[in-house]
Amino acid sequence: MGGNPPGDVRQNSLDRLFRTDRRHEPTQQTRRDQDARCPRNRFLAGCSGSAPSSSGSGDGDQATSTPTSTPESTASGGDEQPASGATETAATSSGGTPAAVEEWLADASNYDGVVDETGSSSVTVAVGTSGNGGNFAFDPPAVRISTGTTVTWEWTGKGSMHNVAHDGGEFESEMVDTEGHTFSHEFTSAGVYKYFCTPHKSMGMKGAIVVE
Missing domain, CATH: 2.60.40.420 (Cupredoxins -  blue copper proteins)
Structure with missing residues (x-):
């Protein structure tokens, strides 16, 4: 019979399978890109490719709250007293007389x-x-x-x-x-x-x- 012997057939099949697996392997550049997006200490927990949300208790920058200032009271603490001889017409009796x-x-x-x-x-x-x-x-x-x-x-x-x-x-x-x-x-x-x-x-x- 013509064609390749059985041993050559098996070797050719293995070569094709190996080449197919190599096409699905990530290249060295692809692995570096993945590592950059997903640091090792977070890779084990899973990396979605998006930046993690910030929490208030981490080691990162803390949010600074700006207190709202309260305007100082300008009240004098009592009614002003009229000077000597000044008017007292504000308070009137029922008949209109001061x-x-x-x-x-x-x-x-x-x-x-x-x-x-x-x-x-x-x-x-x-x-x-x-x-x-x-x-x-x-x-x-x-x-x-x-x-x-x-x-x-x-x-x-x-x-x-x-x-x-x-x-x-x-x-x-x-x-x-x-x-x-x-x-x-x-x-x-x-x-x-x-x-x-x-x-x-x-x-x-x-x-x-x-x-x-």
Whole structure:
């Protein structure tokens, strides 16, 4: 019979099988690429080719949290107190009269509300009129005026020596008992101005000017 002997046939079959297996072997370059993508310490656990997810407790870089700053409080810790002689018109009684006036004139026997003189350029207040157990009162004791108005106090000559003294020290007259004597003051700022007669303050000889 012609053809290759049986031994040659088996050898040729083995050679073809060996060449086929070699085609499926990874080349040296392919192995290096795989090693680069999958380090040895993770290769045993399986490598999918994607980078592992980062955990918060590993040896890698730790995430840094930036604290949110809290704005400092700028509150002063209490209400501002008005300066001496300043207004107290924010708090009013049910009738619209400043509470400061009601409190200040609570012991003035002739006080019966605030006289409205707004719009007048000048107002006169009598000093030493009947009230508080004698001639120890201002009349009217409380007046409402506009800014820029001049108030003139005129002495009656009764009730001994009197003066006009602002509770905050903004103005003060001399002490006199002369009938017809006058003292004037122009009010240029809005507010409540409380005043009194120095020797008779404890008797209730007090007054108030409400400037609007």
